[in-house]
Amino acid sequence: RERRERQKLREEKISMLVNAGLLSRQLSSTTTTADESFWFSIPNVGILSKYLVKGRAELENFLGRRRYHEILQKELEKRKLKFSELGVKFHVRDLLGRQKLTTVTTTCGPLLRLVKD
Incomplete structure (x- = not known):
C-alpha cells in the first residue's frame, strides 16, 4: 500500500514537471509504459x-x-x-x-x- 502511494506521488510530480515544460517524455520503442524515460528541457x-x-x-x-x-x-x-x-x-x-x-x-x-x- 505504501509503495502504491509513493508511486502515485511520483507520477503526480512527474506530471507536474511535464506540464510545466521542464521534463519531456523520451519516445523510444524499447521502453515500456512502466519504465518511462524523460529528457530535461528548458522552454524557449x-x-x-x-x-x-x-x-x-x-x-x-x-x-x-x-x-x-x-x-x-x-x-x-x-x-x-x-x-x-x-x-x-x-x-x-x-x-x-x-x-x-x-x-x-x-x-x-x-x-x-x-x-x-
Missing part, C-alpha cells in the same frame, strides 16, 4: 541561445573595429544592441566570464579591452 531556450550568440558577436565585432580594441564600460553600456534583447551589461558579463574581455581600472571607470585570440 532556442530564443535565448540566439540572442546570446548574436549579442556576443555584435559586441566582439564592435570592439574589434575600435582603435586598440577597447572602450570605457559606461560608454559601452549606453549603446543599444541591434540583434539581442538581453542588454549590453549581460553580454559584457558573459564575455568577461568567457575571458574574451579584460578590465583595466582607470580614473574614468573600468575600461574593457577585447582579448586577442
Whole structure:
C-alpha cells in the first residue's frame, strides 16, 4: 500500500514537471509504459541561445573595429544592441566570464579591452 502511494506521488510530480515544460517524455520503442524515460528541457531556450550568440558577436565585432580594441564600460553600456534583447551589461558579463574581455581600472571607470585570440 505504501509503495502504491509513493508511486502515485511520483507520477503526480512527474506530471507536474511535464506540464510545466521542464521534463519531456523520451519516445523510444524499447521502453515500456512502466519504465518511462524523460529528457530535461528548458522552454524557449532556442530564443535565448540566439540572442546570446548574436549579442556576443555584435559586441566582439564592435570592439574589434575600435582603435586598440577597447572602450570605457559606461560608454559601452549606453549603446543599444541591434540583434539581442538581453542588454549590453549581460553580454559584457558573459564575455568577461568567457575571458574574451579584460578590465583595466582607470580614473574614468573600468575600461574593457577585447582579448586577442
